[in-house]
Amino acid sequence: MTTAAPLLPPADWRDFLALTKPRVMTLVVFTGLCGMLAAPVAVDPVLGFTAILCIALGAGAAGALNQWYEADLDAVMKRTAARPLPAGRMERQSALHFGVGLGAFSVILMGLAVNLAAAAILAVSILFYVLIYTVWLKRRTPQNIVIGGAAGAFPPLIGWAAATGEVALLPLLLFALVFLWTPPHFWALALFVKTDYANAGVPMLPVVAGERVTRRQIGLYTIPMALVAVAPWPLGLAGPVYGVVATAMTAVFALLAALVAAGRTSAVKPMRHEKQLFGFSILYLFVVFGALVVDRWVA
Amino acid sequence: MTPEEQQLVQKRQKARAIVVAVLLAAFVVLIFFITIAKIHQGMGH
Incomplete structure (x- = not known):
C-alpha cells in the first residue's frame, strides 16, 4: 500500500x-x-x-x-x-x-x-x-x-x-555596465555569506577558488565596468550631468573594490569593506542610471 | 480535514479569488487604455 x-x-x-x-x-x-x-x-x-x-x-x-x-x-x-x-x-x-x-x-x-x-x-x-x-x-x-x-x-x-x-550603442553600453557590475556586486556578497553557499554546495568563487582569487577578480572586473560606465560621455551618447555623476560614483565604487581587492580586514568589523561594496553597488546602479535620465531631460 | 484546516482553506481561497478579481479588473482597464493609445498612434501616422 x-x-x-x-x-x-x-x-x-x-x-x-x-x-x-x-x-x-x-x-x-x-x-x-x-x-x-x-x-x-x-x-x-x-x-x-x-x-x-x-x-x-x-x-x-x-x-x-x-x-x-x-x-x-x-x-x-x-x-x-x-x-x-x-x-x-x-x-x-x-x-x-x-x-x-x-x-x-x-x-x-x-x-x-x-x-x-x-x-x-x-x-x-x-x-x-x-x-x-x-x-x-x-x-x-x-x-x-x-x-x-x-x-x-x-x-x-x-x-x-x-x-x-x-537596439543602439547606448543601451548596449548599459547592458555591458550591468553585466560587468554583477560579478563585483555578487562576489562581495558571496565573501560574507560564504558559509551559506558552501553548505548548499553552490560553486561560488570564494567557495571554489578561495578569498584571495575572489578579491582579485572583484578588482579586475571593476576596471572594464568603470570604463563602460564612463564611456557614454566621451562617446557623445550622454552629456556632462551623466559624465560627472558616473565618474564620481565610479571612483567611489573603484575605491571600495580596491579596498576589497587589497583584502584588508578589520578584526573589530570583519568584512566591513565587502559589506560596504555590496551596499554601495546597489546605490551605484540607481544613481548612475538616474543620472542618465536626468542628463537626457536637461539636454 | 479538521474544522480549523477547512477554515484556513476557505480563507485562502477567498483571498485568492479577491486578488484574481482585482487583477482581472485592472487588466481590463489596461487593455482599454492600450486600445485608446494604439488608436491615437494609428491616427498620428
Missing part, C-alpha cells in the same frame, strides 16, 4: 508575490525604466507603463521559475530557507505553473501592446535566467554569476527597444 503525500492547503497569495522576488524586481524595473526614458523618442505613457509592467512581470516569472528549480538549494541556505517552497507553504507544481504562465503572459502582452523587438528580448532574458543561469551554470561553475549576470542586464535594453523598436 502506498501513502499519499499530505496535501498542502492552497498557498496564500502573498507567497505567490514572494515567488517573484519583489526586491530584486525594483532594480530591474528601475534600469528598464531608465533605458526607456533615455531613448531619444517620446513614449506614450500607457504603452510605456505597459512595457515596464511586462518587464516586471517577466522578471517575476524568472524569479518564480528560479525558486521552483532551486527549492532544494534554498532549503539549506539560511537566507532563503523561509521562501514559500522550502518552507513548505506551496506545492512545487503551483510555482511552476505560476512562473510559466506569468512569463508567457508578459511576453505576449509586450508583443501585442508594445513591439516585437522588446517582446523578443524579454523572452530571451527570461529563458537566459532560467535555463542558462539557474539550470545550467549555477551549480556547475564558479563563473555562474558572470555569464548569468547577462540576464539582469537585459532590462535597459528592453526599455530602449520598447521606446524605439530597435
Whole structure:
C-alpha cells in the first residue's frame, strides 16, 4: 500500500508575490525604466507603463521559475530557507505553473501592446535566467554569476527597444555596465555569506577558488565596468550631468573594490569593506542610471 | 480535514479569488487604455 503525500492547503497569495522576488524586481524595473526614458523618442505613457509592467512581470516569472528549480538549494541556505517552497507553504507544481504562465503572459502582452523587438528580448532574458543561469551554470561553475549576470542586464535594453523598436550603442553600453557590475556586486556578497553557499554546495568563487582569487577578480572586473560606465560621455551618447555623476560614483565604487581587492580586514568589523561594496553597488546602479535620465531631460 | 484546516482553506481561497478579481479588473482597464493609445498612434501616422 502506498501513502499519499499530505496535501498542502492552497498557498496564500502573498507567497505567490514572494515567488517573484519583489526586491530584486525594483532594480530591474528601475534600469528598464531608465533605458526607456533615455531613448531619444517620446513614449506614450500607457504603452510605456505597459512595457515596464511586462518587464516586471517577466522578471517575476524568472524569479518564480528560479525558486521552483532551486527549492532544494534554498532549503539549506539560511537566507532563503523561509521562501514559500522550502518552507513548505506551496506545492512545487503551483510555482511552476505560476512562473510559466506569468512569463508567457508578459511576453505576449509586450508583443501585442508594445513591439516585437522588446517582446523578443524579454523572452530571451527570461529563458537566459532560467535555463542558462539557474539550470545550467549555477551549480556547475564558479563563473555562474558572470555569464548569468547577462540576464539582469537585459532590462535597459528592453526599455530602449520598447521606446524605439530597435537596439543602439547606448543601451548596449548599459547592458555591458550591468553585466560587468554583477560579478563585483555578487562576489562581495558571496565573501560574507560564504558559509551559506558552501553548505548548499553552490560553486561560488570564494567557495571554489578561495578569498584571495575572489578579491582579485572583484578588482579586475571593476576596471572594464568603470570604463563602460564612463564611456557614454566621451562617446557623445550622454552629456556632462551623466559624465560627472558616473565618474564620481565610479571612483567611489573603484575605491571600495580596491579596498576589497587589497583584502584588508578589520578584526573589530570583519568584512566591513565587502559589506560596504555590496551596499554601495546597489546605490551605484540607481544613481548612475538616474543620472542618465536626468542628463537626457536637461539636454 | 479538521474544522480549523477547512477554515484556513476557505480563507485562502477567498483571498485568492479577491486578488484574481482585482487583477482581472485592472487588466481590463489596461487593455482599454492600450486600445485608446494604439488608436491615437494609428491616427498620428
